[in-house]
Amino acid sequence: MEKRCEERLWKAHRFTLYSFNILFLFEFFSSFFFAYFSFYQGKNDVRNGVGRLTGLRIEYRGDWKDDKRSGFGIQHWSRGKMVEYQGEWVNGKRKGWGRAKYRDGERFEGQWRAGGREGLGISIYPDGSVYEGEWKNDEKHGQGRFISALGTIQDGEWRNNIAVRSTILIKKDIQQDLKDPLCT
Structure with missing residues (x-):
């Protein structure tokens, strides 16, 4: 009886090992394919000037x-958090002014540095809420204003996506909307 359990465990472990190896090989070859089989259209083989790069997961023009x-460009991703970025690039990274669309429906327009949101910008979320203010390391950081989909306004200082010192303003008509009709 014990031998059968050990044998099943070994077979299950062996299957896990095989599936891990197949996944590893797929990731290896897909990155290999992207690195060596992406297509560039431009004036010459060295990427200088205006051109278009098409690969497995991205397209850049x-x-x-x-x-x-470097300069202005538009990049589309078929996988990942970001769907599209159009704006300024420096040394292969998003830097300067740009716009981004995310897979979850969020949109951002503002300053970028080292590939992330940094400086002033405005983000519009899928539910209609808006944050306008300062960003650092791709997070709300500094002075900013968050306006919820219901219209409440949170104005103040943000650190690491959290309001640390803020004032919340609620409009009178919104207070009426927030009341529970069963309690009145």
Whole structure:
């Protein structure tokens, strides 16, 4: 009886190992395919000037300098959190002013640095709420204002996506909407 349990455990472990190896090989070859089988259309083989790069998971149209995205460009992703970015690039990273669309419906327009939101910007969320203010390391950080979908306004200082010192303003007509009709 004990031998059968050990044998089943070993077979299950072996299956897990095989599936891990297959997943690892898939990831390895897909990155290999992207690195070596992406297609560039431009004036010459070295990426300089205006060109278009198409790969497995991305498409980029825009300016290039020394084989890196530099200048204005638009990039689309087929997977991941971000769907589209259009704006300025420096040395292959998003830097300067740009707009982004995310898979969950969020939209952002503002300043970028080292590939993340940094500086002033405005973000519109799928439920209609809006944050306008300062960003750091891709998070709300500094002075900002959050306006909820219901119209409440939270104005103040933010750190790491959390309001640390703020004033919340609720409009009178919204207070009526928030009351529970069964309690009145």
